[in-house]
Amino acid sequence: MVTRIPMSVAGHQKLRDELGRLERKDRIDVMKAIEVARGHGDLSENAEYHAAKERQGLIEGRILELKDKLSRAEVIDCTKVGSERVVFGTVVRLLDLDTDEEITYQLLGPEESDVKNGSISVLSPLGKSLIGKEVGDEVLAQTPGGKREFEVMNISSSETS
Known part of the structure; x- marks a missing residue:
């Protein structure tokens, strides 16, 4: 059974806006940062690469969390x-x-x-x-x-x- 999450119209829109920003901007920015860091050579000692990969994991985790919450939202005016x-x-x-x-x-x-x-x-x-x-x-x-x-x-x- 799916647990519904009560949410106002404004709260729902705020989560949708955050999801859009993460998918359209932050995800792309972090992929570019990973590519730049890869260009700096040995990945095993590349702090910039590891930081970008960690940020990518956080972004992807938040995207999944937001999609789950939005799919279970019970929007109330x-x-x-x-x-x-x-x-x-x-x-x-x-x-x-x-x-x-x-x-x-x-x-x-x-x-x-x-x-x-x-x-x-x-x-x-x-x-x-x-x-x-x-x-x-x-x-x-x-x-x-x-x-x-x-x-x-x-x-x-x-x-x-």
């Missing part, structure tokens, strides 16, 4: 999700019941989550505890700083896909 309950793509405003601090996160897929920029993975402990919740619900979640209790203050759909 975050502007079209409801705002009655917390689901993938919604923006949720939380009140930390321990500190009275309000925080806002958008729930996205693991490839897109970036806490510093206001998004968390639906697969993270906090993300999992929020799924299906409504305004007024309280959740207890394990965070990097320990167990925290939050109240859902607001749920909205995203302005970007």
Whole structure:
């Protein structure tokens, strides 16, 4: 059974752009670097050649990884999700019941989550505890700083896909 990866339209496009760059530019650049390094003679002691081959391996590995993720992507338009309950793509405003601090996160897929920029993975402990919740619900979640209790203050759909 194929495990689907939830992904926003923007996140899907970002991965497609990276794949395109790797296939059309980086792969070609590293092949040229390998050819130049081969021209420098003995390959057994040619650091430039070995570095280029290592970079080629990293590029090819990332290409395979991106193709796999894109083939399993379940693309979700975050502007079209409801705002009655917390689901993938919604923006949720939380009140930390321990500190009275309000925080806002958008729930996205693991490839897109970036806490510093206001998004968390639906697969993270906090993300999992929020799924299906409504305004007024309280959740207890394990965070990097320990167990925290939050109240859902607001749920909205995203302005970007």
